[in-house]
Amino acid sequence: MQTQEWIGLAGVAVGGALTYLTQFSTARLTSRNEDRRRADQRAEARREEQLQLLRDFITIAQQGVRIAEQREIAADWAAAGTPEWFAAARDVIDRLFVTERMIQILFSRDLYQRAWKYATAVNRVMWRDPDEIAEGGRLWDVSDEPQTAFLNAAREAVF
Numbered sequence: 001m002q003t004q005e006w007i008g009l010a011g012v013a014v015g016g017a018l019t020y021l022t023q024f025s026t027a028r029l030t031s032r033n034e035d036r037r038r039a040d041q042r043a044e045a046r047r048e049e050q051l052q053l054l055r056d057f058i059t060i061a062q063q064g065v066r067i068a069e070q071r072e073i074a075a076d077w078a079a080a081g082t083p084e085w086f087a088a089a090r091d092v093i094d095r096l097f098v099t100e101r102m103i104q105i106l107f108s109r110d111l112y113q114r115a116w117k118y119a120t121a122v123n124r125v126m127w128r129d130p131d132e133i134a135e136g137g138r139l140w141d142v143s144d145e146p147q148t149a150f151l152n153a154a155r156e157a158v159f
Contacts, residue, residue: 047158050106054154057099057115061147064092064122068139077130089126096122107157114153118146 067089074080100119104112125139136142 046106051158053099053102053106054158057096057103057119058151060092060096060099061118061122064089064096064126065139065143067092068122068126068128072128072133072139093123093126111150111153111157114146114150118143118150121146 067085071077071080071085096119100112100115103115107115121143125142128136128139133139
């Protein structure tokens with residue numbers, strides 16, 4: 001009789017241990033899956049943030065080129081530099097360099113350096129005087145190479 005009690009007690013103990021192991025492994029697996037899901041969500045949010053930052057940088061750089069172009073094609077270069085033009089140019093350059101610095105935070109050093117070169121080229125074409133325009137050529141001659149290098153590096157960073 002006593003043996004049957006010990007066998008019954010051992011059965012209860014083994015059953016309890018198996019139940020504990022099952023619950024423990026299930027909880028651990030659930031925790032891993034939850035951690036993986038959170039990591040995937042963070043990675044997707046970071047990717048969206050990076051893509052938006054690249055869109056913003058490219059848009060602002062294009063605005064800078066357009067502002068420079070407005071002044072370069074004006075009949076009177078000096079008269080084209082109105083207070084409104086200067087305010088718009090300063091605003092674009094400020095926003096361009098802020099986004100360039102955000103690229104430094106969210107992307108590799110290589111992409112940041114290319115973004116800096118492109119932003120610097122846009123800055124240079126915006127503030128050129130007629131002598132520099134005649135000497136340096138079209139504004140696209142100044143900004144095209146850094147733009148292409150940046151866009152190629154951005155493609156590599158995103159894909």
